[in-house]
Amino acid sequence: MEIILALSIGALAGSGVWLMLRSRTYQVLIGLSLLSYAVNLFIFSMGRVRTGAPPILKPGVPETLANYTDPVPQALVLTAIVITFAMTALFLVVLLAARGLARNDHVDGRES
Amino acid sequence: MISNESLLLVAIAIPFLGSLIAGLLPTNARNLEAWLAGGIALIEVGIFSFLYPYIVDGQVVRAEWAWVPAAGLSFVLRLDGFAWVFALLINGIGGLVFLYARYYMSPEDPVPRFFSFLLAFLGAMLGIVLSGNLIQMVFFWELTSFFSFLLIGYWQHDSGARAGARLALAVTAAGGLCLFGGVLLLGHIIGSYDLDKVLRAGNLIRNHPLYLPTLILILIGALSKSAQFPFQFWLPRAMSAPTPVSAYLHSATMVKAGIFILVRFWPVLGGTDYWLWIVAPAGLITFVLGAYLAMFQNDLKGVLAYSTISHLGLTTLLLGMDSPLALVAAIFHLMNHATFKASLFMAAGIIDHETGTRDIRKLSGLYRYMPVTATLAMVAAAAMAGVPLLNGFLSKEMFFAETIETHDGSLLDDALPYFATIAAMFSVAYSLRFIRDVFFGPPPTELTRTPHEPPHWMRFPVEILVVVCLVVGIVPNYTIAPFLNVAVAAVLGSAAPKFDLAIWHGFNVPFFMSLVALAGGVGVYAMLKSFGFTGLSVPWLSRGDQAPSDRIGSTARALMRVIATRRLQPQLRTAICVAFLVGLLPLAGRNLLPETMELTRIDVAFAVVWFIGIVCALATAYQAKFHRLAALILLSGAGFATCITFIYLSAPDLALTQLLVEIVTMVLILLGLRWLPKRDERLLETDSSMLMRRYVDLTIALVVGAGLALLSFAVMVRPQPDNGIAQYFLAQAYPEGGGKNVVNVILVDFRGFDTLGEITVLCIVAISVFALLRRFRPAPESIAAPEQKRIQEAFDVDHPDRRPGETIDDYLLVPSVVMRLLFPVIGTLGIFLFLRGHDQPGGGFAAGLTLAVAIILQYMAGGAVWVEDRIRVFPLRWMAVGFVFALAAGCSAWIVGYPFLTSMMGDVHLPLIGDVHLSTVILFDLGVLAIVLGATVLELIALAHQSIRTHRKPKPAAVEGAA
Structure with missing residues (x-):
């Protein structure tokens, strides 16, 4: 399981970085989204791979890490997901405005 | 009964409160704004008058609120005699300026912004003088620079105003940073930022190895704020501010903040050769240069700006002389200058307001149209020139007397009286030009309208200030002397010298110097008049206004060409590589993978999900250039795999949020795609450099991906620490x-x-x-x-x-x-x-x-x-x-x-x-x-x-x- 998760984080991050280095604004937008999946999963993976132990307290079960997974990475990622959405929205609108203004979709606003 | 401490808090709070209110009033509420601002200034004057009995004889009113006591940061308000004089000056002249601004600003100007900034500036200025903690003082100091910037640039449509505002901010805020550095050093030397403790630690500071850097940093801050050589160039360009701002900030108060700091730290930093050899020359050069340049200005406000620089130079020179009597003269001149210069600025504003121009060459013979304003301006200008029976004369006499005193017997010391007399001649000449060229002579021919007297209430502040000039000048001992005593006692304590403010000291050397200056000034004026003033403009000095900022700009541009790029891709490439390398640093010399790894059993379903997810991610990267919709759909495939991971690995909240965000993002990008024209695949062209870049990027992507994968793997196979923060939150x-x-x-x-x-x-x-x-x-x-x-x-x-x-x-x-x-x-x-x-x-x-x-x-x-x-x-x-x-x-x-x-x-x-x-x-x-x-x-x-x-x-x- 760890191997699969690590590989997927690597694939998402690699694809994201590749796209971020491209010259078209839309590629960068998509690349940032991919990279944020990777980063979110990376932070999430810091809580280790655990199945069937959501951090939702059940009566009678002692509140220890033996019974529940680590809630801290989850809390961090939850905010990150929402902020990612905000970032995507802002970038998208800037992208559209730049496309209208510059008459091309190069990240520098002009074809080099 | 409200305590003195809370009164101080009220005094510092109401200007900022008023600033907020003023900013929310309707755009054209000029009267309401002026009542509000003027009312606040009046209340402040009332508060400080009430507090006067508590600060005479060197007493101090002090209030302290702990903020971060561990770091030595407290909010301390401290009112002593010197701060009291400044506070009264700030609020008294502030109130008059508010009244004046009511009439000066035109109905088209958005006045809420104006009064709001002015009030906030008043609060910031009060903050400097009332601060009992050095860090707090620097904070308010930077705040005054900031509001000065906003006020100079008030007429945002004017590019000159914007440039002047930028220059003023660059110079004074950079100076503020130096002051901050100096203050931090002071705190390091003494171990406290408390002003009272600092003032008691003079010997410790002067004998400390860090004394010189501390002194230089604080002096840069003070001299740049007070427009002293070599930082004088920002003040003339700040004259594109509305005239009430020039009258208030750039003559009466803000530029005096530097002098305030010099006086404040004089007891602890002064008394050394370094102080003498930095402060006195800076003051002397500014004094002479400012007076000289003032003679050749054709803009009324330009004359006053250079004259302000020169008078501030005079004050700085006095402080540089390092003697208690010179300090008395400096504080006295500072008060006098505030009164006559503010009134002259207001008079210049009235002339501008009534004639539509401030160009001395176009103005002439205005006495017949506005006799009252003319008379007031004449009295104020005479005070500026140092004519007897006016306040300017008294402090100038004290200054002359100090220049004759022997200080260190150097060549400069011996030459001082001559320089002083020459600069005083110049100041007589420009004062004379200000009056004679504007108010006398033939009627003006180049004006578009017939000037007349301003509304009475617009002239009223000038009248008040001129009356002060006269009364102080004629009966100083019954008016200004007690306050001056209080201020001096606060700075010098028991070392305060005896001084005599009598208007007549007999035929002595200073009086003789005054006579020479007056007569010589008239002579210089007559001589320059015959040359028409313009011919003598000195190129290397008048260009000096422009040059420094341009040079900064061109140097910065040259540097940018070498070390920076405007292109995004190289920047991102660098950022990613640097981030990767920095991420590697902590791993150096350690085992990335532990010897025993605990691996959980592989679930085939999970493997299939991520097989699809990884394919989706790679396909997204491949398709995003030309097939945007396809890329979007593939992207959401990867997102969906992420979502399933969250569910599978015990994170239902994340899965839920991810799913919803996925939906919303999808809709959003779909909406955006409609405005993104299709890309033409036929434009595809490849050359070798482009291919090279792609290989480099591919390598970066592979390395970053592999690195992140390895890092997460290395963490996941390690056992979880039991005593971490997770346990706390669960429990x-x-x-x-x-x-x-x-x-x-x-x-x-x-x-x-x-x-x-x-x-x-x-x-x-x-x-x-x-x-x-x-x-x-x-x-x-x-x-x-x-x-x-x-x-x-x-x-x-x-x-x-x-x-x-x-x-x-x-x-x-x-x-x-x-x-x-x-x-x-x-x-x-x-x-x-x-x-x-x-x-x-x-x-x-x-x-x-x-x-x-x-x-x-x-x-x-x-x-x-x-x-x-x-x-x-x-x-x-x-x-x-x-x-x-x-x-x-x-x-x-x-x-x-x-x-x-x-x-x-x-x-x-x-x-x-x-x-x-x-x-x-x-x-x-x-x-x-x-x-x-x-x-x-x-x-x-x-x-x-x-x-x-x-x-x-x-x-x-x-x-x-x-x-």
């Missing part, structure tokens, strides 16, 4: 947070402040998106209706039995009926998620997104017009309400004396329903919900509305971007 979630969903409790309770910050970011982003789209200019190729819509509409037009738009409606008929029916269902789901959030997966974020999806579906089903006819969609208000809820939940903890955002809960018994568990957390989460809902909906419908706006059709088609 305390229910006892302290009252919730069973630990993630939700962390978000809204333990880390509530983070969440508050996050929803603030959401608001800012949503409003930015909204604002950007209001002036959105789409690419011209994308303005026409999309291809599919054109085909459908052409079909409607070709068939007479169909009305336009019918085909689209038909296509969407079944989905739209389903979507409409879903509205209450999804809405209920949202409320359900919200209510269970504290104990089960859900919460404000998920609920807000769900509700947003419900609304967006209606837009997709019926179009914007249809929806907005039926439901009221006010996302901005929802966001505002949400923010108020979140803040209210946070502040409610204050009521019972807990810190901000402490959660409170209790069980309330309601009739019929029974015991209900209530918590402020619910209110906070409700705020989160409203903000997430509002922000999401605002972004989506702002984009959706573009279709209506551009086409101006009754029936919008927001979803067609997908086609």
Whole structure:
């Protein structure tokens, strides 16, 4: 399981970085989204791979890490997901405005 | 009875309070603004008059509130005699300037901004003089630079004003940073930032090895603020500010802040050769140079600006002489200068206001049109020139007397009286020019209107100040002497010298110097008059105004060419590589993988999910250039795999939120795609350099991906520490947070402040998106209706039995009926998620997104017009309400004396329903919900509305971007 998760984080991050280095604004937008999946999963993976132990307290079960997974990475990622959405929205609108203004979709606003 | 300490707090608070109020008043409320500002100045004068008995004889009123005591940071207000004099000056002249500004500003000017900045400046200035903590003093110091910047640039449409404002900010704020550095060094030497402790530690400071750097840094701060050589160039350019600002900030108060600091630190930093050899030459050069340049200015305000520089130089020179009597003269001259220079600026403003020009060459013979103003200006200018029976004469006499005294017997010391007399001659000459060329001679010929006296209340402040000049000049011992005594005693303590302010000391050397200066000044004026003033303009000095800022700019540009690029790709490439290398640093010399690894059993289903996910990710990277829609769909495939991972690995909250964000992002990008014209694949061209770049980027991507994978693997195969923070949150979630969903409790309770910050970011982003789209200019190729819509509409037009738009409606008929029916269902789901959030997966974020999806579906089903006819969609208000809820939940903890955002809960018994568990957390989460809902909906419908706006059709088609 760890191997699969690590590989997927690597694939998402690699694809994201590749796209971020491209010259078209839309590629960068998509690349940032991919990279944020990777980063979110990376932070999430810091809580280790655990199945069937959501951090939702059940009566009678002692509140220890033996019974529940680590809630801290989850809390961090939850905010990150929402902020990612905000970032995507802002970038998208800037992208559209730049496309209208510059008459091309190069990240520098002009074809080099 | 209110205590003196709280009075000080009131004194510092009301200008800022007034500034807020002033900023909210209507645009044309000139009278109300002036009453407000003037009223505040009057109250301040009242407060300080009341406090006067408590500060005579070297007493100090002091109030302290601990802030971060561990770091030596307290909010300390401290009023001694010297600060008192300054405070009275700031408020007295402030009040007069407010009255004057009421008449000076034209009805077209947005006065709320003006008075708001002026009041805030007054508060900042008071903050400097009342600060008992050095860090606090620097804070207010920078605040004055900041408001000075805003006030110089008040007429934003004027590029000269903007440039002047920038230059002033660059110089004074940079000086402020130096002062900050100096103050930190002082604090390091003494071990405290408390002013009282600093003032007692003079010997310690002077004998410390860090004395010289401290002194230089503080002097740079003080001299740049007071426009002393070599920093004098910013002040003349600041004259593009409205005249009340010049009168107030750039002659009477802000530029004196530097002098204030010099006087304040004189007892601890002064008395050394370094002080003498830095401060005195700077003052002398400024004094002579300013007076010389003032003679050749053709702008009335230019004359006054250079004259201000020169008089500040005189004061600095006095302080540099390092003798107690010189200090007395410096403080005295500082007060006198404030009165006559403020009145002269106001007079210049009146002339500008009534004639439409400030050019001395165009003005002439104004005495016959405005005799009263002319007389007032004459008296004030005579005070500036140092004519007997006026206040300027008294302090200038003291200055002359000090220059004759022997200080260190150097050549400079011997030459001092001659320099002083020459500069005084210049100042007589420019004062004479100011009066004679403007008010006498033939009637002006180049004016567009006939000047006349200003409204009485506009002249009134000038009258008051001129009367002060006269009274102080004639009976100094009965008027100014006690206050001067108090100020000097506060600085020097028991070392305060005896001094005599009599107007007649007999025929002595200083009087003789005054006579020479007066006679010589008239001579210089007559000589220059015959040359017409312009011919003698000195090129290397007058150009000096322009040069420094240009040089800074060109140097910066040259540097930028070498070390920077405007292109994004190299920047990102560098950023990614640097981030990767920095990430490697902590790993150096350690085993990345532990010797024993605990691996969990591989689940085939999970492997399949991620096989698809990885393929999706790679395909997205491959397709995003030309096939945007395909890339988007593939992207969501990877997102879906992420989502399943969250469910599978015990994170239901994350899965829920990820799923909802996935939906909303998808809709958003689809809406955006409609405005992104297709890319032409035929333009594909490759050369070797491009291929090379691709290989480099591919390597970077592979290395970063592999590195991140390895790093996460290395963490995951290590056992989890037992004593980490996770254990704390699990154990305390229910006892302290009252919730069973630990993630939700962390978000809204333990880390509530983070969440508050996050929803603030959401608001800012949503409003930015909204604002950007209001002036959105789409690419011209994308303005026409999309291809599919054109085909459908052409079909409607070709068939007479169909009305336009019918085909689209038909296509969407079944989905739209389903979507409409879903509205209450999804809405209920949202409320359900919200209510269970504290104990089960859900919460404000998920609920807000769900509700947003419900609304967006209606837009997709019926179009914007249809929806907005039926439901009221006010996302901005929802966001505002949400923010108020979140803040209210946070502040409610204050009521019972807990810190901000402490959660409170209790069980309330309601009739019929029974015991209900209530918590402020619910209110906070409700705020989160409203903000997430509002922000999401605002972004989506702002984009959706573009279709209506551009086409101006009754029936919008927001979803067609997908086609």
